[in-house]
Amino acid sequence: MSVSDIDLMKAWKQVLTLSKLQAGQTVTVLTSADTHPQTLRCAIAAASDMGALVNRLDLPPVNAEKALSRDSLAYLGTTPLTGNHAAIAALKASDLVLDLMTLLFSPEQHEILSAGTKILLAVEPPEVLCRLVPTEGDRVRVSAASQRIEAAREMHVTSAAGTDLRCALGEFPAIREYGYVDEPGRWDHWPSGFVLTWPNEGQSNGVVVLDRGDILLPMKDYVTEPIRLDIREGYVRAIEGGLQADLLKEYMATFEDPEAYAVSHIGWGLQPRAQWSMLGHYNKETHIGMDARAFEGNFLWSMGPNNEAGGSRTTACHIDIPMRRCSVALDGTPTVIDGVVQDDIGLAYAAARKGLL
């Protein structure tokens, strides 16, 4: 069932309070044709009620000519803000941008953040936002995981299905996604709850075997038969399997870009309120799959750009792949074992589900 405006306003106020919104600050809500009307009106109402000066900037939609879907993360780099200097100026002059459109992976987003403006992306359906409204605890947990990544020089990922991947670390920072923006120039995404980094350029090697139930995004499909991806010197060199492997290969080939096959961000999910089974309930076009990216203990890796972390690779193609039941070790120390995060919350979560069908 839908959620009420009151519930969504409460959620917005929690996010805006955690984001340290002050009375008198300027909030610009960035919208386009796909913006959810309830999310928009509740965002404006909540920010206004907290004393902010609230603008709405509505831009005409753009779907890149090669995009095969309307998923806003299916084709990166081109947004309704591209080349729009007046709109960029308005956003840079704001204290906080509520991105109800999707600027992620665009150069314009970097320019706006460099002005000190905070950007919070929020495009999932209202009931998903309410279920996954962030907490201070989310920030603490994700931050602790990011410190472990920052201190490590290698991530080693294994699974019973046959995954054995080693990624050298150290060239790129760890990124914390905990769902709110409490520092100037910070970007985040509500909902989220995961940690990630990028492997050193050209230093990922091994094999990833996607097992039944792993997820392909932006397709929003559960894998039904194994897909094997061979990785050498930072790039996926072979993709083998059945129909889903063929579909993945063919989709990626439409971008005609060798950089699409580079290993992109790597990390793991830390959000017990995000659910692996969520994709089975929603029409693909109503969401972008944040439950899939954030669910507790998933190993989330991807192919595509590294410019979000300060790297030089840009490519329009981006494939996110959340995997279940993987083990992740940093310099030999396990942080996730068979999909169970090795901290108090992760162990309690696994214990609560133990013995269930």
Ligand SMILES: [Fe+2]
């Ligand atoms: Fe991604």
